Amino acid sequence: MEALYSVVFLLMLILITNVIIFPALGQIVSLKTGFYSSSCPKAESIVRSTVESHFNQDSTLAAALLRLHFHDCFVQGCDASVLIDTPSSERKAVPNLGLRGFQVIDDAKSQLEALCPGVVSCADILALAARDSVDLSGGPSWGVGTGRRDGRISLSSEASNLPSPFDSVAIQQQKFAAKGLDDHDLVTLVGAHSIGQTDCLFMRYRLYNFTASGTADPTISQSFLGTLQSLCSKDGDGSKRVALDKDSQFKFDSSFFKNLRNGNGILESDQRLWGDSSTRRIVDNYAGSIRGLLGFRFNFEFPKAMIKMSSIEVKSGAQGEIRKVCSKIN
The missing domain is CATH 1.10.420.10 (Peroxidase, domain 2)
Incomplete structure (x- = not known):
């Protein structure tokens, strides 16, 4: 009975605070839909319009952005570490050499930095862009919990755990x-x-x-x-x-x-x-x-x-940073 009350309490908390919680991942992940409603009210609409603009020119970018978010979350968590561009970063790992869509994220980020400098993380832009890509392709849409921070570690050697087309x-x-x-x-x-x-x-x-x-x-x-x-x-x-x-x-x-x-x-x-x-x-x-x-x-x-996937090992609070440029650590 006590366990049942705990579950009910968690469900009520999610409904009341609009916070996404995943204790099963070994952590309490707090991502809130509308996280930027006060600090940068146009954040989600700017990401959407940017994705849509690029999508209208090349519809294959929808799958590319979805894959980019997936590859990011599987290494160091959903922290935009895959966007960092250095000789030894994740981006240079063999499984990531075919990744595309970086220009879409950079475009959205530059617009957001001009409007709300230092507020919207690259990790959140990735998560929003993935959702918008599915929606633009005729798939479902959903409320994306935001509040992720950008990671400061990106190593190509850590990309070996990415799923492979040859895996059993x-x-x-x-x-x-x-x-x-x-x-x-x-x-x-x-x-x-x-x-x-x-x-x-x-x-x-x-x-x-x-x-x-x-x-x-x-x-x-x-x-x-x-x-x-x-x-x-x-x-x-x-x-x-x-x-x-x-x-x-x-x-x-x-x-x-x-x-x-x-x-x-x-x-x-x-x-x-x-x-x-x-x-x-x-x-x-x-x-x-x-x-x-x-x-x-x-x-x-x-x-x-x-x-659930977009909440893997997210960084929040004092963890990580809000990058000024998605391909570079501040």
Whole structure:
């Protein structure tokens, strides 16, 4: 009964103060929606208009910004450490060499510094830009808790724990669990690939020599294999881009999960989520056959997973700083 009262108290506290709390992450994370309502009232609208302006010129930036936020949170927490540009920073790590969208964050930051100098963190800009990217792509929107501080540590050597397209489900689960994220969060967040792209370099091995015997990955549907081989030839350009959702590349929806169910996943790590018993049910729930309900379910669950991920090891209070330029420590 005492435990029940504690849970009820926490829920009431969240509703009354609009504060997001995640004790499961080993810390009390306080992020408040509308954190800048007094100190910089136009903060969120400036980020939104900046993202929208860049999105209208290049819609692929939506996925890029979402990935940028994800890669930031998995190393040193959601503190914009991935934006720091030095010879040994996270930005220079091999898993981060393909990151894009830095100019969008820099653009928003320069506008905010002109209006509210030293107030809005780069980490919060990243979190807001990720939300706006999903919304602009036809996906759900949600209230982003803000109040993060920017980190002062960024080392390329610490980026080794980032999820990889070559990871088994067990390794993916291990990496997500280390950040307080469960299997449901894992599958839900991977759904961001609904609007993503990848290079042929990262999936071509599945098409021609998967088992070192000149055969393709047997989990790829035979009807789709020929299409993929035409997109990524055996000796062709490895930097050629391929949509991770063959049906609706620029629309944030649940068709990505139907592709996994049908053997039409692009990345090995994604397709394995269907083949593993511990994650298959979650994929199947999102790929369900009842039209309308599956999209609603994913649109409801994705914001919850993003709010949880965006709270990983955040810095607040006297921790970190508010950078003047996102690529440089003050």
